[in-house]
Amino acid sequence: MESLDIAALANLLQEAAETEILPRFRNLGTDDVRMKSEAIDLVTEADEAAERVIRARVEALMPEAVFIGEEAVAADPGLLGKIEDAELAVIVDPIDGTFNYAAGLPLFGVMLSVVRKGETVAGLIYDPMGNDWLLAEKGSGAWLCRPDGQQEQMAVAPSVPLSQMVGIAAVTYMEREAKRQTLANLADVRLFTSYRCSAHEYRAFAAGHLHFLQYRKLMPWDHLAGTLISAEAGAYVRKLDRTAYRPYDFEGGILVASDEASWNELREKIFNV
Structure with a gap:
């Protein structure tokens, strides 16, 4: 399998958060938040702006990949059908936890996954408030990566009754x-x-x-x-x-x-x- 530049993917999520998400946090105007399907399903100007930044960076880094963002699918639901047959796809949630974000609660993240021929081969979760990443490539373990370069391998909790x-x-x-x-x-x-x-x-x-x-x-x-x-x-x-x-x-x-x-x-x- 062709190697992925997972560090570059991690950095572009950080860039989107720094430029589009964090400056708008607790600074959204009335017209910056809109309802999608129901009152608990929201989109903000930050979601859309962050997705535009992520898309531009992904297209420069991985021009062969099909880009599928949550907000793009809201506009064109047919994009979902491209995942199964794509040689390579990048799937993005520009702000996961938009309800929390819009309410001023610091519990939201940016998520990206890479799918190759119908299989998820990489996943990243960026926390803008903590400025760190949780990431994995298939077969290589799951890692918490801090901005100073420190890495810690993740392990699930032992089973309990x-x-x-x-x-x-x-x-x-x-x-x-x-x-x-x-x-x-x-x-x-x-x-x-x-x-x-x-x-x-x-x-x-x-x-x-x-x-x-x-x-x-x-x-x-x-x-x-x-x-x-x-x-x-x-x-x-x-x-x-x-x-x-x-x-x-x-x-x-x-x-x-x-x-x-x-x-x-x-x-x-x-x-x-």
């Missing part, structure tokens, strides 16, 4: 009865929550602070980088129907856990709804 598990359960897109049953089932874990920011949820999981992540809505910019990073940190990652999660899977839900045994227990006792 169900009653002691702490994790993320995203129930927003469940049908009402499934949501009620899942919420009742979740009484059997120690703690569940949602940060409304998959970038930081995957980050916390890969660093060993959570035992599981569960999502029902599968947009590639939300999950490709994070699932690769989690797998490279030792996690067991599958769709809820037990099949492998692929870059062109947009439905079905995914569950990420510390190991296969934990995954099976969570699916059977909590999320098999």
Whole structure:
């Protein structure tokens, strides 16, 4: 496989944050925030400006790649269909956690993944507030990279009994009865929550602070980088129907856990709804 310049990809995410995201944080005007599908699904001027910067830099660095950004897909949903057959694709979420960003909450990130012939081969999550990156290339482990050059290898938390598990359960897109049953089932874990920011949820999981992540809505910019990073940190990652999660899977839900045994227990006792 042709090598990727992952350092250059990391740097362009930092550039977009420095020039377009951070200057607008807590400085958005009324007209700078717009609703997309519903009141909790927002886009801001910062999302769009950051995606323009990232796209220009990616096209210069990897001109052969198909660029698929969250905001570009909002304008042209047909772009999603290009992922499966692309020789090379770069998929970007310019601001993951836009709801938090627009509310002035410092819990948001920038996510990028590289897909080659239908397989995720690299993933990056940049935290503008902490100015560091979580990244992985397939087969090379998951790493926290700090701006001073220090690197720390990530590893998921050891498995624990169900009653002691702490994790993320995203129930927003469940049908009402499934949501009620899942919420009742979740009484059997120690703690569940949602940060409304998959970038930081995957980050916390890969660093060993959570035992599981569960999502029902599968947009590639939300999950490709994070699932690769989690797998490279030792996690067991599958769709809820037990099949492998692929870059062109947009439905079905995914569950990420510390190991296969934990995954099976969570699916059977909590999320098999």
